[in-house]
Amino acid sequence: xxxxxxxxxxxxxxxxxxxxxxxxxxxxxxxxxxxxxxxxxxxxxxxxxxxxxxxxxxxxxxxxxxxxxxxxxxxxxxxxxxxxxxxxxxxxxxxxxxxxxxxxxxxxxxxxxxxxxxxxxxxxxxxxxxxxxxxxxx
Ligand code: IDP
Ligand code: MG
Numbered sequence: 001x002x003x004x005x006x007x008x009x010x011x012x013x014x015x016x017x018x019x020x021x022x023x024x025x026x027x028x029x030x031x032x033x034x035x036x037x038x039x040x041x042x043x044x045x046x047x048x049x050x051x052x053x054x055x056x057x058x059x060x061x062x063x064x065x066x067x068x069x070x071x072x073x074x075x076x077x078x079x080x081x082x083x084x085x086x087x088x089x090x091x092x093x094x095x096x097x098x099x100x101x102x103x104x105x106x107x108x109x110x111x112x113x114x115x116x117x118x119x120x121x122x123x124x125x126x127x128x129x130x131x132x133x134x135x136x137x138x
Contacts, residue, residue: 001120001124002076002079002080003074003075003076003080003123003127004074004080004081004083004084004116004117004123004127005074005115005116005117005123005126005127005129006025006072006073006084006114006115006116007071007072007073007114007115008021008022008070008071008073008113008114009064009065009070009112009115010039010065010066010067010068010069010070011064011107011111011112012105012113013070014068015105015107017105017113018071020105021101021105021113021114022071022073024101024104025073025075025101028083028087029077030075030076030077030080030083030084030087031075031076031077032073032075033073033074033076033136034073034074034130034135034136035071035072035073035074036071036072036130036131037069037070037071038069038070038072039068039069039070040065041066042062042066044066045061045062045065045066046062047129048065048126048129049062049065060110064110064111072129072130072131074127074130074131081116081117081118081119081120081123084116084117085118086100087100087101087116088100088101088114088116089101089102089103090102091109092108092109093106093107093108093109093113101113101114
């Protein structure tokens, strides 16, 4: 699939890194196909991260993701899901490769600057979570 979902997380928008992250992703070869800014409600964040509901960090993750504005984006590139995961780096910025978004901009394993879908199925679900079909350019 040629589309994936990225979310610039509240740590990065608060820290003034959103523009740099978008520029980084465009330079890496992604086209931004849809974009918005919102502060997620608790219900939205719990629903988005539902697969992690049993994890010990779930409540903290939901509190973080609702703490300020985030910027979901539908991105287009060949092999978009795998390409975005490479560009964002490991979950923990201390373990993320040099030059990745998380290595450059993340604060911690939780406050890690950016989300990227982890499969084509999740990319479809996650793009649909934030964008109506007619918002996506064809
Ligand atoms: P990913 O974002 O690299 O795919 P996931 O395991 O799907 O990582 O976790 C979702 C999000 O939950 C992470 O991006 C991070 O914000 C948070 N998270 C993951 N593991 C931990 C942890 O061990 N402590 C605190 N927060 C975590
Ligand atoms: Mg994940």
